[in-house]
Amino acid sequence: MLTEGSNLTLRREARIDRSSRTVIALLTARKSIRVGAGWGVVFGLYVATQALAYATSYKTPAARQILVDEFAHNTGISALVGPANQIGTVPGYTAWKCLAVLAIIGAVWGILTSTKMTRGEEDAGRWELLLVGQVTRRGAAQQALLGLCAGGFALFVSTALITAAVGRSSKVGIGTGGAIYFALSVASGAIMFLAVGSLCSQLSTSRRQAASFASAILGVSYALRMIADSGSNLAWLRWVTPLGWIEELQPLTSPRPIAFVPIVGLVIVMAVATVNLAGRRDLGAGILADRSTISSIRQLPSNPLGLALYLSRSALIAWAVSIAAYGLLLGSIAKSGGKIITSSPSLRSVFARLGVSGAEAYLSVALLIMSVALTFVAVSQVAVARKEESRGQLDNLLVQPFSRSSWLGGRIALGVVAIVMGGLLAGIATWTGAVSDHAHVNLLSMLGAGLNVAVPALVVFGFGVFALTIAPRYVNVVTYGLLVWFFLVEIVGGGVRINHWILDLSAFHQMAAAPATPIDWTTNAIMAAIAMLTAGLGVKLFTLRDLKGE
Amino acid sequence: MTTPAIETFDLRKDFGSTRALRGLNLQVNEGEVVGCLGPNGAGKTTLIRLLLGLLIPTAGRAEIFGMDSRRQTVQAHRRLAYVPGEASLWPTLSGAETLHLLGRVHGHVDEDYRVTLIDRFGLDVTKRVRALSKGNRQKLILVAALMTRADVLILDEPTSGLDPLMEQAFRLCVHEAKERGQSVLLSSHILSEVEALCDRIGILRSGELVEMGTMTQMRHLSALTVEATFEGNVPDVTRIAGVSMVEVQGSRVRCQVRGSIEPLLQVFASTGVIELLSREPSLEELFLSHYGSPTAEVANADRGQ
Numbered sequence: 055m056l057t058e059g060s061n062l063t064l065r066r067e068a069r070i071d072r073s074s075r076t077v078i079a080l081l082t083a084r085k086s087i088r089v090g091a092g093w094g095v096v097f098g099l100y101v102a103t104q105a106l107a108y109a110t111s112y113k114t115p116a117a118r119q120i121l122v123d124e125f126a127h128n129t130g131i132s133a134l135v136g137p138a139n140q141i142g143t144v145p146g147y148t149a150w151k152c153l154a155v156l157a158i159i160g161a162v163w164g165i166l167t168s169t170k171m172t173r174g175e176e177d178a179g180r181w182e183l184l185l186v187g188q189v190t191r192r193g194a195a196q197q198a199l200l201g202l203c204a205g206g207f208a209l210f211v212s213t214a215l216i217t218a219a220v221g222r223s224s225k226v227g228i229g230t231g232g233a234i235y236f237a238l239s240v241a242s243g244a245i246m247f248l249a250v251g252s253l254c255s256q257l258s259t260s261r262r263q264a265a266s267f268a269s270a271i272l273g274v275s276y277a278l279r280m281i282a283d284s285g286s287n288l289a290w291l292r293w294v295t296p297l298g299w300i301e302e303l304q305p306l307t308s309p310r311p312i313a314f315v316p317i318v319g320l321v322i323v324m325a326v327a328t329v330n331l332a333g334r335r336d337l338g339a340g341i342l343a344d345r346s347t348i349s350s351i352r353q354l355p356s357n358p359l360g361l362a363l364y365l366s367r368s369a370l371i372a373w374a375v376s377i378a379a380y381g382l383l384l385g386s387i388a389k390s391g392g393k394i395i396t397s398s399p400s401l402r403s404v405f406a407r408l409g410v411s412g413a414e415a416y417l418s419v420a421l422l423i424m425s426v427a428l429t430f431v432a433v434s435q436v437a438v439a440r441k442e443e444s445r446g447q448l449d450n451l452l453v454q455p456f457s458r459s460s461w462l463g464g465r466i467a468l469g470v471v472a473i474v475m476g477g478l479l480a481g482i483a484t485w486t487g488a489v490s491d492h493a494h495v496n497l498l499s500m501l502g503a504g505l506n507v508a509v510p511a512l513v514v515f516g517f518g519v520f521a522l523t524i525a526p527r528y529v530n531v532v533t534y535g536l537l538v539w540f541f542l543v544e545i546v547g548g549g550v551r552i553n554h555w556i557l558d559l560s561a562f563h564q565m566a567a568a569p570a571t572p573i574d575w576t577t578n579a580i581m582a583a584i585a586m587l588t589a590g591l592g593v594k595l596f597t598l599r600d601l602k603g604e
Numbered sequence: 605m606t607t608p609a610i611e612t613f614d615l616r617k618d619f620g621s622t623r624a625l626r627g628l629n630l631q632v633n634e635g636e637v638v639g640c641l642g643p644n645g646a647g648k649t650t651l652i653r654l655l656l657g658l659l660i661p662t663a664g665r666a667e668i669f670g671m672d673s674r675r676q677t678v679q680a681h682r683r684l685a686y687v688p689g690e691a692s693l694w695p696t697l698s699g700a701e702t703l704h705l706l707g708r709v710h711g712h713v714d715e716d717y718r719v720t721l722i723d724r725f726g727l728d729v730t731k732r733v734r735a736l737s738k739g740n741r742q743k744l745i746l747v748a749a750l751m752t753r754a755d756v757l758i759l760d761e762p763t764s765g766l767d768p769l770m771e772q773a774f775r776l777c778v779h780e781a782k783e784r785g786q787s788v789l790l791s792s793h794i795l796s797e798v799e800a801l802c803d804r805i806g807i808l809r810s811g812e813l814v815e816m817g818t819m820t821q822m823r824h825l826s827a828l829t830v831e832a833t834f835e836g837n838v839p840d841v842t843r844i845a846g847v848s849m850v851e852v853q854g855s856r857v858r859c860q861v862r863g864s865i866e867p868l869l870q871v872f873a874s875t876g877v878i879e880l881l882s883r884e885p886s887l888e889e890l891f892l893s894h895y896g897s898p899t900a901e902v903a904n905a906d907r908g909q
């Protein structure tokens with residue numbers, strides 16, 4: 055009896071023992087698989103709509119040839135989303151339209167997920183509880199990497215399943231092997247940046263810092279790929295950037311699996327470095343640690359809004375630098391990009407009727423990307439405000455003679471200023487780049503175009519603030535949901551004739567393609583007003599609810 | 605009569621189906637130090653966060669010097685300072701910067717007292733908050749609140765993580781505050797602290813104020829502890845009216861008596877008692893009787909395993 059009992063305990067202990075060695079992997083895997091599979095579905099649906107839209111809209115070889123003539127040798131477009139190889143075929147077009155875009159979204163997801171699951175969990179103090187068990191620091195990092203790997207795999211699987219399913223349609227004609235290879239190429243972006251994010255998490259002292267590091271790496275690799283694809287003799291640069299490797303995989307056209315070598319190599323190097331660094335540093339500290347004492351009071355702002363600005367300064371500067379850099383880059387190839395757009399007779403006549411130059415036509419496409427970047431600024435501003443509340447830092451302020459509306463009002467002002475300044479900066483930077491390329495672009499019209507692309511971001515921000523007040527725990531779902539919806543509807547909407555009202559509801563669709571087409575200031579004013587009203591309503595409602603932690 | 609520093613009127617708070625506070629009426633007068641005790645989850649923090657306007661009451665209201673904690677939050681907060689049991693501050697700011705910021709937002713700081721406090725608590729204000737230990741972080745929040753010399757201090761487990769020396773320093777601060785006529789609401793699990801500092805004590809249990817009064821009043825209301833040693837066998841005292849919590853150890857018995865002690869004494873007298881000890885309950889016993897029988901709970905928890 056007694057021995058039986060103690061056997062039982064022993065067995066139970068053994069089980070706990072083993073499970074404690076995998077608990078971090080399981081926790082990380084569970085969360086990242088759920089989100090990764092979800093994004094995989096979004097990716098798959100995007101691929102499906104692109105393929106079907108092309109197959110139904112461009113049925114005849116003649117129609118497809120027009121597309122080839124317009125885009126196949128357009129360096130401007132090629133710099134933005136990669137070269138348009140074989141876009142006369144459904145698979146070729148699908149690969150061109152989806153690969154770069156989805157790889158970048160996947161990379162952003164990878165950065166956010168890996169920094170959150172590793173550094174974020176550590177910052178929140180949750181790892182401590184797990185690390186006092188049987189797990190070493192190295193072991194914990196290995197487990198987290200495994201868990202993240204599962205998330206990347208989930209993204210690959212759901213993308214592959216949907217692509218393969220749609221590929222079976224005779225109109226599309228993508229083989230299962232091709233679909234798998236394509237999905238793997240798309241998922242490579244996410245997987246590489248899951249690894250990059252994990253390494254950055256080891257190097258920095260906070261999750262935010264880790265995410266900024268990793269984003270900077272993504273930014274540089276996009277810029278390098280852009281230069282490589284802009285028709286210069288720097289095409290070899292494609293081989294030094296992760297996003298270039300993905301392009302070199304050439305899925306659905308002329309596959310080159312050799313490009314998996316640097317991809318796998320990068321992931322291995324990052325993973326090994328992550329595990330090694332994790333074993334060497336203190337929990338909660340970074341390899342690039344900063345001073346722990348400050349002998350004098352720095353000239354910090356001593357009001358809450360100033361503090362918010364001060365604390366988010368590095369993130370805002372990083373955004374500003376990336377927007378300026380892309381503006382300059384995009385602008386500096388405006389002329390060549392525009393020339394090729396206007397070399398197509400059909401497009402030329404359209405633009406001639408509108409009275410805009412080819413460069414302006416090209417820039418209007420380029421600015422759409424800025425619009426997405428600005429929307430990310432909006433999303434992050436809302437997320438930062440929510441975090442101040444959920445962490446309890448807001449408590450310290452609200453127990454002072456400082457009202458909730460002052461706090462949220464300040465946050466709204468900060469967000470709006472950041473978005474509007476970002477828009478203007480996009481305009482100025484693009485203009486500067488274009489002028490350096492001797493393109494004929496008007497500064498005022500570029501400033502207008504910059505403001506124009508800021509409007510969708512304002513809408514997302516307004517609704518984000520509203521969500522912050524009525525459903526604080528679902529803020530990210532709402533803001534990212536809006537972003538994905540606006541973005542996908544805009545891009546998909548270009549190809550398919552979908553329901554009118556869905557298009558009308560998308561803020562990106564409402565945005566005119568400035569500077570190519572005249573800006574519709576009335577619509578913009580209405581959208582901005584809706585955004586501000588929603589945010590204002592949020593301020594009102596914020597005084598009616600409890601403060602909520604995580 | 606002057607307006608009370610803190611007053612609640614049928615204050616109720618539900619979290620979904622959890623009833624955290626069920627119609628609480630509490631008063632803290634000017635210059636008074638009131639302690640708030642209760643088991644985990646009794647609703648102490650909920651009460652305090654309602655007073656601060658961080659939570660919105662389901663029903664009823666709370667006032668600070670007659671100002672509604674929801675509608676006149678800012679005015680009310682000019683007159684109060686708050687110390688949570690654990691605060692999440694801005695990790696990259698130094699202690700001095702944190703004090704500077706919070707002082708500016710509050711609007712009024714007694715500079716000399718701040719220096720005294722930093723000295724008294726031995727706080728290193730040059731360290732970043734991230735680099736402070738838990739106790740030192742707690743000292744920082746204490747200094748931030750006390751330096752304002754606000755009329756009401758609302759303290760929720762303010763000494764959690766402090767060492768005994770610092771606990772002494774804290775008590776000194778509360779005495780000083782009382783001398784200056786400041787009011788204090790103190791929620792704590794440290795009974796000796798509450799006993800030493802508070803004029804009145806309230807006991808909260810499952811969202812209700814089950815007891816409120818001075819130490820003396822509460823002692824009178826509650827049971828007397830009686831210990832007796834017998835020559836021979838211990839008589840059965842469990843059936844006697846008013847007797848509870850009977851513990852027998854060999855020839856000794858310990859029990860609590862509510863109301864008249866006479867029937868018990870009669871039984872003792874007829875059994876040959878050799879030693880009799882009776883005393884008022886300690887604060888601990890008093891509260892244990894209110895918190896519910898811990899032994900029973902432990903037993904239940906064991907069975908649950």
Ligand SMILES: Nc1ncnc2c1ncn2[C@@H]1O[C@H](COP(=O)(O)OP(=O)(O)OP(=O)(O)O)[C@@H](O)[C@H]1O
Nearest residue numbers: 619622623624642643644645646647648649650651
């Ligand atoms: N945000 C919340 N959501 C749901 N329930 C809550 C929330 N905050 C508190 N509660 C519940 O309200 C009750 C009272 O909690 P409260 O934090 O006030 O207890 P407490 O007396 O401060 O306990 P402790 O001594 O552990 O600090 C508990 O049952 C708790 O679970």
Ligand SMILES: [Mg+2]
Nearest residue numbers: 648649650760
């Ligand atoms: Mg509490």
